[in-house]
Structures are given as structure tokens and as C-alpha cells.
Amino acid sequence: MVQYTQARFDASFAALSDATRRGVLEQLGRADASITDLAEKFRMTLTGIKKHVGVLEQAGLVTTEKIGRVRTCKLGPRRLEEEAAWIERYRQLWGARFDELDKVVEELKQKEKVDGRKKRE
């Protein structure tokens, strides 16, 4: 199961490492779209955009459904997880940063106390 999970995550990272694919996710976040819509929006050939959508689909980030001659793309079930990870990544950076800042500020505070004591003496 760990292996399976790992493979899924690897697929997500590969999927998200491309600017066009991130753009497609953004677009689908606003509204579902057909392959043709996406090709126009991103100025790509149908084949090109299909490849990108395929990668996103494999990662579980997008699902597609063919109705008649039109293939409609929408965000897949993994979207919320990605959003949470995105915020978490940001929180981790700033959390770590501010914990370090805490130490620097604490040192300043201590130094001030010592200096204050010296002045009074």
C-alpha cells in the first residue's frame, strides 16, 4: 500500500511540475472544460493538450468523461489534498522562519536586560 501511495504522489509531483498542467488545473478550478476549450485557451494542438490532460488524469488530479463527441474535463478527487499541501508547505516555511526569528528576538531581549542592568550599576 505504501508503494501504491508513493507512486500516486510521484505522479502528482510530475503532473504539477509543468506550467501548462498547473494552468489546466487552474482553469478547471473555475469551470469544467472540453479538450477543445483547453486547446484553444492554452494555444496548443488537441494532441498536445490531450497528453497533458492524460498526465493529470493519471495523477488523479483530473477526471474526463466523453459525452457524444465531446470529452469534458473536471477536477479530480485529489484537488483538495493538493490545496491543503500547498498551504501546509507555506505554513511550514513561515513556521520555521518565525521560530528562528523568535530565537533572535529572545537574544535581543536578554541583551537589553543585561545592558539595562549594567547602566544602573
Add this chain to the structure above:
Amino acid sequence: MDARRESELAPMKNRTTVERKSEREIVVTRTFNAPARLVFEAWTKPEMFRQWWVPKSTGMSLLSCEMDVRVGGGYRLAFAYGDSQMAFFGTYKEVTPHSRLVWTNEESEGGAVSTVTFEERGGKTLLVYHELYPSKEALDANAGMENAMEETFQQLDELLVTLGAGVGRS
């Protein structure tokens, strides 16, 4: 040893919160147990700034840090990440001692305008850090540590494995 005494010896770390305020804005808040002038000093003096801005967990190291903290003054931070190097730079737009700093991030077109405010309350300081991006896409692309974090997918990887442990079991 009672609980109160214990907490005095090892003060709890204050919580850092992150909120996406809008499509183009993100806000980080944190309280520091010190007066605003000290937090401001740690933010504006390069020799102090460089001690905390790049935590070890980012895998990056700060090579140089130049800051001319006055309106119209510039800053430049050079980093190393593995074999690659990158620089972040911009200009200070507002400098109000002990209470407010505004600066630009000019290393890329999608750079944010950053504002940090320091609000003192009873000897503590509420710090609010705000980033306003030119577009939603720019914010999405910059999430985490600017573009440099693109390269730290490995760390995200580990995080997601932790977060996703539940998914794997289901």
C-alpha cells in the same frame, strides 16, 4: 515542579497561521513575546535577518544579504541550493520604524508586494505578514519559498506521504 513553573522554563512556541485571503493575497500571522522595536530590529538589521530568514529545513543557505532599509533603498539576498544559486531582490517602499515595512520582490514578473506590520500589545508583538501578487497564477506559482521551492519537491513529497498515509490505508 508545578505546571506553571515548567511553562516558564520552556515557553510554548507561538503558533504561525497562514490564510489565503483572496486569489491574490496570502497572510501569515504570528505573535512574538517581545516589544515591537526588537522584532523590527531583527527584521531590518542584515546581521540579524540572516540568522532566521532561511531555516535549515529549506535545504538552502544564504550566501549574502544586503539591505538598505529606507524608502527607495534596495535589498539583495543570494542563496545556494545544492549546486544552483539564485538571488532575490527588490526595493523598500515604506519604512515606518517599529510598525510597518513594505517592499517589492523584483526577481520575477510575478513577484509580490510584501507588507509586514508589527503591532505591540502588552509587551507582545502581533506580526502580520501579507503578500499581494499581481495575479492568482503568480501566487499559485510562488507558493512556498518563491520559485526556489519548485526544487524542493522532495520535501513536499515527504510531507504528502505523511498527509496521505490515511489515503493509502483506505
